[in-house]
Amino acid sequence: MGKKGGKKAGKRMKKKELAEIVLNFFHAKPTETFTLKYIFSELRLTTHPLKMLCVDILHELLADDYIVEVEKGKFRLHNQGKELTGIFHRKSNGKNSFIPDDGGEPIFIAERNSAHAMNNDKVRVVCLAKRKNKEKEAEVVEILERANDTFVGTLEVSKSYAFLVTENRTLANDIFIPKDKLKGGKTGDKAIVKVVEWPDKAKNPIGQIIDILGKAGDNTTEMHAILAEFGLPYVYPKSVEKAADKIPAEISEEEIARREDFRKVTTFTIDPKDAKDFDDALSIRKLKDGLWEVGVHIADVTHYVKEGGIIDKEGEKRATSVYLVDRTIPMLPERLSNYICSLRPNEEKLTFSVVFDITEKGEVKQSRIVHTVINSDRRFTYEEAQQIIETKEGDYKEEILMLDTMAKAIREKRFASGAINFDRYEVRFEIDEKGKPISVYFKESKDANKLIEEFMLLANRTVAEKIGKAPKGKKAKVLPYRIHDLPDPEKLENLSQFIARFGYKIRTGGSKTEVSKSINRLLDDVHGKKEENLVETVSIRAMQKARYSVHNIGHYGLAFEYYTHFTSPIRRYPDMMVHRLVTKYADGGRTVSENKYEDICDHCSNMEQIAANAERASIKYKQVEFMMDKIGQVFDGVISGVTEWGIYVELNDNKCEGMVPMRDLDDDYYEFDEKNYCLRGRKTNHTYSLGDAITVKVARANLEKKQLDFVLVD
Structure with a gap:
């Protein structure tokens, strides 16, 4: 520390430099007291002007209450702070x-x-x-x-040591790795490194390799790196898989005798074409004219996964399956998720069901929640079911058309009571066997998807009401609910101001239903207009995030007073908790600890968010990879985001998003106007606003950073 002053003592030192040196000197020994003489000698302030400058600085620090004068001429850092x-x-x-x-x-x-x-x-x-x-x-x-001591990056190995170069936006310094902690890693390998120490004087943290993921650029390596970056597991523990392998798949006669038998009732599954984990099936039979029995049958996962066991603990920790662009990282071992619990056709399966007596107009006359056994007659993909709905021809067409009629009626009622209708398309990639994206397509929600969605919503809501609506004078038993709060009033106000520019209005006050109905009207009004996507995006940003909690406040977006997750226990832990609690309470069990379950709800909400972020990162990676060979090409797009560091542009053709950095907007000095989602030029007053149509050229594609850079085309 002393040397710093010495080096410059001969020259005139600027006040700012000396002030920094004096500050560092006090911070190095925050509890000690120093005389003037000691300070001069330690900082090697040998000339009169430097000493006077130092005294000057000390007086300013005193006036600022940064140091205190303990007694005449003796100073120490004032750290009696809070x-x-x-x-x-x-x-x-x-x-x-x-x-x-x-x-x-x-x-x-x-x-x-x-x-x-x-x-x-x-x-x-x-x-x-x-x-x-x-x-x-x-x-x-x-x-x-410590929050996180592991980092993902690419290795640079030299003769006697190595560095992990990270793309982490929070770490300015690469991580130093001693040669004996390399685990055979080579330059260009992606690796996970644990920081073991960061010595006081060292510029770089010191780490050791936990795992080598493979060569950078290799598809599986990169997907595992994304998972590791978010702290998500990318391999399944062998011990848990072994435990799953010991679970018998056969169903005993005693078990069947305990359940309601639906094996002879027409039952089928409708799922995405690449799905392997079928966790829900629908059965339907006519009771009498105008009245039908519809069963929503959900894989009885908790019959096989015992609470507190090794599989359950792993499931709780993961809390959700993660769906990356090209793979699923299951919450439960594959033997359970794709085989024993998956409701595959022509196999007897144990299920936990919500069974409705329901009219063709979608009115539920009564419902019951029961353990069942089923045997699915047919597996439909969404596309196949959609074709039956459109052409009115195909297997089980009467049943599918009847379910579709009911679903449409239930859906209409739901929107009438104020549910919000966000009908977003999703971007999907057609991927070759090496994981390379060859084309982009959009996944839209059609009638077949909506049919399944309505019956799942109905089942989830029915389960939540059965437990949550306690008789008068009684307290409802503890259950994890899926809750969704009212929109943030300030964000609603912003949304209202923003859409006014396009000539739209919404209500920002009044009852819940009035506000949500006005949002629905807005979504109807913008449908098919060029600003549709943009207004939807800003509306979604005004919404709160749905989460899990034992404290029920209802679900605003769905307009349900009671709602839970019951229908996907293969891929979500909260559904497993709900299955166990519903079973326990049906058997007369006492209520469980509110605090314990709220903690698990918090954990599940956090993991859901992390999984969604990893999913987005994998899409981002594939978008950049898809655009790698399109450098220099020109595309039309729309401004999808505005920040102080530039504008984000989404291309119309393929929905890939990239950025025009602020430094490239060099025709003016642009300022960021957060309220109006735009950049405004100081001289020209020219604006770049969210939703503006814009033409760009692809300038750079950086896979490491998952970043596309565009430049404007005039």
């Missing part, structure tokens, strides 16, 4: 911040005061005395809990 705990956010540009647990304003933490805390670590900080005209600062004094 201690806080919270979360540290690391930024690769050095603008680190600290978010206090009590939800106060973020506090800036300079790199020198970060104690090498990593992103999202839980830390204890001391607030530093505030300097005049400077933002509030704090210093990390203890790392209480």
Whole structure:
């Protein structure tokens, strides 16, 4: 530390440089007291002008309450500051911040005061005395809990050591790996590295390799890297698979005798063409004129997966299956998800069912929740079922057409009571055997999809009502609900102002139903217009995210007072919890611990979000890969996002999204107007707004960063 002053002592040093040196000097020994003489000698301030400059700086620091004069001529850092705990956010540009647990304003933490805390670590900080005209600062004094000590990147190996180069936006420094911790990794390998230490004086953290994923650029390597980046598992533990292999697939006569038998009732599944885990089937039979019995049969997963067992624990930890572009990472071992529990045709299966007596107009006369055994007659893909609905010809056409009629009636009622109708298409890739995307297509929700959706919604809602609607004077038993809060009023106000530009209106006040009906009207009005996608996007941003909780507040988007997830236990853990609790309560069991189940609900909500982010990253990767050979080509698109660092553009042909960086908008100085979703030029007043049609040329495709760069075409 002392050397810094010495190097420049002969020359005139700028005040700012010396101030930095003086600050660092006090921070290095935050509890010690120094005399002026000691400070001069340690910082090697040998000339009179430098000493005077130093005294000047000390007086300013005193005035700012940054240091204190303990007694005449003796100084120490003023760190009698408030201690806080919270979360540290690391930024690769050095603008680190600290978010206090009590939800106060973020506090800036300079790199020198970060104690090498990593992103999202839980830390204890001391607030530093505030300097005049400077933002509030704090210093990390203890790392209480590491959030994430593993990173994914590409190896660069030299003779005696190696580095992991990460694309992580929070880590400015590559990770140093000693030669003996390389596990045979070579340059160009993708690897997962655990940071083991980050010494005080070292610029780089030191790590060791946990796993080599394979060669960068190889499809499976890259998909595993995406999973690892989000902390998701990419292999199934052998011990859990072994446990699943021991589960017998045969169904005993005693088990069948305990259940309601639907094996002779017409039953089928309707699923995507590439699905292997069929977790729901529908049965239908006529009871009398105008009245039908419809069974929604769900794989009875918890009959096979015992609570607290090794398979259950792994399922709870994963909480959801993850669907990347080219593969499914199942929540449960494949023997269960694709074989024993999957409702495959012409096989006897154990199910947990919601059975309705229902009219052709979709009115439910009564319902029951029962354990059943089924034997599916036919497996339909959505496309096959759709064809039957459109042509009125094909296997089980009477049954499918009747279910379609009912579903349409139920759906209409749902929208009449204020459900919100977001009908989004999804982008899908046609992929060759090496995982390379060869074409893009759009997955739309048609009648066959909606038929299944309506009966699943009905079953989920019925289960939630059965448990949640307690008799007068009684408290409902604990159940995980799927809840969805009202839109954020501020965001609704923003949406209202934004759509006014296109001549649309929505209600931002009034009852829940009035607000949602006005949103539906808006979605109807923009249907087929050029701003449709844009208005939908901004409307979705005004919505809250649905999540799991034992505290029911209803589901705003579906307009249901009670709603849960019951229909997909093969791929979602909350559904397994609901199956177990419904069974337990039906057998007269007592209610379970609210706190314990709320914790699991939180975990499941978080994992759902992480899985969705990984899914998006895999789509992003494939989009960039798909565009690799289109550099220099020109496309029409629409502005899909506006930020202070540039504009995002979605191409009309293939929905791939890329960015025109701010630095390339060089005809003016553009400012970001957050409220109106636009960039505005200072001189020309020219704007780039969300939803504007725009023509771009593909400039760069960076697979590592999953980033497409476009340039504007005049």
